[in-house]
Amino acid sequence: MLRDTLQNLVESAVESLIHSGSLPETARIPVEISDTKNPEHGDFACNFALVASKKAGLAPRQIAEMLREALLVEGSIFEGIDIAGPGFLNLRLKSVVIAAYVQKVLDLGSSLPNSQSIKTNRNLNVEFVSVNPNGPITVGSGRGAAFGDALVRIFRAAGAEVDPEYYINDGVNSQQMRLFAESVKAYALNEPQPENGYKGEYVKAVAEQVGELHSGDSPQTQPLEWWQARSQELMIERQREDLKTFGVDFKTWFSEQSMHNSGLVTSSIAKLTANGTADDGCFRNEIVREGKEARLEQKPEECGPVWLRSTQFGDDKDRVLIRSNGRPAYIAGDVAYLESKLGLRGFDKAFIILGPDHHGYIPRMNAVCGALGYPADRFEIIIFQIVRFLKDGKPAPMRKRDGNIFELRDLIDEIGAHAAPTSSHEEQQRIGRDVARFFYLMRSHDTHMDFDIDLATKQSDENPVFYVQYAHARICSVLNRAKEAGLVAERLTPELAALLSNPRELALIKKILDLPMEVARSAKDYGVHRLTTYAVELARTYHHFYDACRVIQVEEPELSKARISLCEAAAIGLRCTFDLLGISAPERMDRAVLVEETA
RNA sequence: GCGCUCGUAGCUCAGUGGAUAGAGCAUCAGCUUGCGGAGCUGAGGGUCGUAGGUUCGAGUCCUAUCGAGCGCGCCA
Numbered sequence: 001m002l003r004d005t006l007q008n009l010v011e012s013a014v015e016s017l018i019h020s021g022s023l024p025e026t027a028r029i030p031v032e033i034s035d036t037k038n039p040e041h042g043d044f045a046c047n048f049a050l051v052a053s054k055k056a057g058l059a060p061r062q063i064a065e066m067l068r069e070a071l072l073v074e075g076s077i078f079e080g081i082d083i084a085g086p087g088f089l090n091l092r093l094k095s096v097v098i099a100a101y102v103q104k105v106l107d108l109g110s111s112l113p114n115s116q117s118i119k120t121n122r123n124l125n126v127e128f129v130s131v132n133p134n135g136p137i138t139v140g141s142g143r144g145a146a147f148g149d150a151l152v153r154i155f156r157a158a159g160a161e162v163d164p165e166y167y168i169n170d171g172v173n174s175q176q177m178r179l180f181a182e183s184v185k186a187y188a189l190n191e192p193q194p195e196n197g198y199k200g201e202y203v204k205a206v207a208e209q210v211g212e213l214h215s216g217d218s219p220q221t222q223p224l225e226w227w228q229a230r231s232q233e234l235m236i237e238r239q240r241e242d243l244k245t246f247g248v249d250f251k252t253w254f255s256e257q258s259m260h261n262s263g264l265v266t267s268s269i270a271k272l273t274a275n276g277t278a279d280d281g282c283f284r285n286e287i288v289r290e291g292k293e294a295r296l297e298q299k300p301e302e303c304g305p306v307w308l309r310s311t312q313f314g315d316d317k318d319r320v321l322i323r324s325n326g327r328p329a330y331i332a333g334d335v336a337y338l339e340s341k342l343g344l345r346g347f348d349k350a351f352i353i354l355g356p357d358h359h360g361y362i363p364r365m366n367a368v369c370g371a372l373g374y375p376a377d378r379f380e381i382i383i384f385q386i387v388r389f390l391k392d393g394k395p396a397p398m399r400k401r402d403g404n405i406f407e408l409r410d411l412i413d414e415i416g417a418h419a420a421p422t423s424s425h426e427e428q429q430r431i432g433r434d435v436a437r438f439f440y441l442m443r444s445h446d447t448h449m450d451f452d453i454d455l456a457t458k459q460s461d462e463n464p465v466f467y468v469q470y471a472h473a474r475i476c477s478v479l480n481r482a483k484e485a486g487l488v489a490e491r492l493t494p495e496l497a498a499l500l501s502n503p504r505e506l507a508l509i510k511k512i513l514d515l516p517m518e519v520a521r522s523a524k525d526y527g528v529h530r531l532t533t534y535a536v537e538l539a540r541t542y543h544h545f546y547d548a549c550r551v552i553q554v555e556e557p558e559l560s561k562a563r564i565s566l567c568e569a570a571a572i573g574l575r576c577t578f579d580l581l582g583i584s585a586p587e588r589m590d591r592a593v594l595v596e597e598t599a
Numbered sequence: 600g601c602g603c604u605c606g607u608a609g610c611u612c613a614g615u616g617g618a619u620a621g622a623g624c625a626u627c628a629g630c631u632u633g634c635g636g637a638g639c640u641g642a643g644g645g646u647c648g649u650a651g652g653u654u655c656g657a658g659u660c661c662u663a664u665c666g667a668g669c670g671c672g673c674c675a
Contacts, residue, residue, distance in 0.1 A: 032615075034615065034617080035615090036618090037618075037619085037620095037621090038618075038619075041618075045617085045618085047616095047617060050617075050655070050656080051616095053655075054654095054655085060655080084618075085617085085618050086617085086618085086655065086656075087655090088617080088618070132675070169675065171675075173675095174674090174675055175674070175675075176674080176675060177675085256675095287601095289600090289601060289602095301673095302673090304673085305673055316601085316602080316671080317671090319673095320672090320673045321673095322673090323673040324673060325673080327673090329672095329673065329674090329675095330674070330675050333675095355669095356603085356604070356668075356669050356670085357669060357670065358669095358670085359602085359603050359604075359669075359670060360602080360603080360669090360670045360671055361670095362603080363602090383603080383604075385604060385605070385668085385669090386604090386605095386668065386669070388668085442611090442612075442613090442623095443611085443612065443613090444612090444613085446604075446605080447604085447605060447606095447612080448604080448605055448606090448667085448668065449611085449612085450610095450611065450612095452611080455611090455624095461637075462623080462624065464622090464623065466637055467623090467637070467638090469637090470635085470637050470638080471638095473635075473637090474634090474635060474637095474638080477634075477635055478634050478635090479634095480634095481634050481635095482634075485634085521615075529612095529613085530613090532613095533613060533614090533622085536613095536622075536623085537622090540622090543638060543639070544639080546634085546638080546639090547638075547639050547640090548639095550633070550634065551634055552633095552634045553634090588635090589635090589637070591637065
């Protein structure tokens with residue numbers, strides 16, 4: 001878009017200066033175009049002269065002067081170029097040049113955010129949420145769900161094929177799952193709970209469902225394995241429903257147990273023993289650190305287990321792959337799972353999105369990747385930081401065992417019920433989903449975040465999601481009014497575009513044009529939250545425009561038409577951004593009549 | 600003890616190595632006989648945890664240190 005054009009212009013100017021001998025070859029460095037915070041500094045700035053100064057052996061202002069001359073040719077897109085400060089190039093564009101991009105946005109439509117910024121590793125697998133099938137999707141998992149889903153959407157816009165995937169930890173030997181099944185069975189048969197059993201409403205709900213669905217199978221006579229399979233199945237179904245309500249739809253639900261059954265676990269371990277990265281030697285390697293020194297130490301161990309020599313790949317200790325009793329350890333499933341993703345199914349790259357309590361997995365999973373013989377750039381774990389939940393202003397711990405949990409579905413319902421008390425349940429869920437997703441995505445995944453449950457539910461009016469959605473509803477309203485007034489946009493000719501010259505009109509156009517860049521950056525560093533910031537900025541820029549520039553003016557039909565086109569372009573920008581965030585773009589928003597809460 | 604992450608306004612958080620560090624909420628003061636006031640305008644509020652370093656330039660990169668959170672099983 002506009003920035004690319006500028007970048008190309010400056011690059012070719014640099015190239016011609018090198019060609020003519022005015023700049024040395026060493027000045028051939030990447031050109032960056034940046035925003036100007038201060039409008040007096042023009043539309044865009046370029047720091048090339050500053051960066052290239054040392055390599056070129058010339059003073060920054062001298063380089064800047066040469067560039068200015070090379071760029072300010074007859075018929076250029078520039079209104080003017082200033083050299084400012086230590087050597088910035090402040091670029092001021094002709095307003096017609098900026099305005100002409102409105103039609104390009106209209107032509108692009110929903111493909112506005114698309115870039116081809118992911119140039120390698122195009123066929124991606126992104127695994128996220130993947131909570132154990134012994135509990136519901138909590139508000140804690142909600143962050144991973146919102147983040148992962150938005151990241152998938154951004155990767156797609158950046159030009160990748162992406163399969164979102166959910167890993168079901170359904171290994172039959174899991175002690176957690178056994179305990180969960182015992183808890184469900186105890187509720188269903190009215191027996192005493194096992195020690196440290198699972199409590200909470202959802203356990204009872206599952207127990208009741210088992211009774212309803214399988215009453216003909218005389219549950220009381222069934223073994224624990226039967227209960228485990230049934231309760232797990234119902235739990236997964238509940239997770240699937242909740243995630244769907246949240247707007248997250250996985251392409252694949254991948255069963256851990258299926259790999260044990262199919263022999264993939266066995267064959268994957270055989271691959272490791274064959275290539276020498278796993279063996280049953282009676283020792284374990286460990287990295288011992290003393291001060292800044294780190295050395296590998298071999299420590300004797302009981303004979304029996306098969307070890308993954310993960311220290312060969314940077315892990316701090318070797319890991320047990322197969323226990324002394326012959327049963328595969330959990331990590332054996334991970335080995336097979338990665339082999340499935342990168343080997344059998346042939347994804348170019350596999351991502352796993354995990355919570356902060358899993359960051360210890362990174363070195364060991366990277367080691368698994370290396371041991372299987374895959375290059376490091378084909379696998380990556382992304383950690384999102386903890387969400388601390390506040391209730392009544394105090395931290396509220398979330399634990400499954402003691403039933404002290406807050407489900408994502410309850411959060412959605414509570415927000416929706418409060419924001420739109422008279423609406424249908426479906427509409428309430430839509431609002432709750434939009435608010436919750438936006439709230440999660442406002443903060444960087446890399447920063448700790450406080451989730452004030454009371455604020456999100458009781459004061460949801462203050463959530464910025466309404467601000468950004470209102471901008472869209474406002475545009476729709478204006479466009480409807482325009483139609484009633486007989487004003488319909490036509491193709492934006494250069495003559496019409498020239499009418500768009502108000503600073504707020506130009507600011508809005510520039511902001512819309514930023515979307516592809518924001519997507520490309522987010523796809524590169526996984527900074528999904530940037531899109532929520534962008535959404536707020538775009539909405540604000542529209543409100544500013546709206547405040548200063550009346551759209552519908554029957555006495556000025558040409559100007560009206562140009563502004564209608566701009567409104568449509570802004571709507572496209574907003575809708576595309578909302579799509580990436582997974583929130584809806586309402587055409588109208590009716591404020592609920594608030595009931596007096598205090599007597 | 601070792602490792603990972605974070606520390607920016609009263610609170611919650613943004614901030615491509617660039618120019619005078621921003622937004623929302625909260626506080627205070629304004630704007631509507633005009634397309635939706637869920638909007639707009641303005642004011643106050645800062646030792647970017649601390650100390651060094653790298654360089655033309657550091658909230659951003661490096662080192663140390665303080666503080667907060669999390670992780671270091673033949674659990675899953």
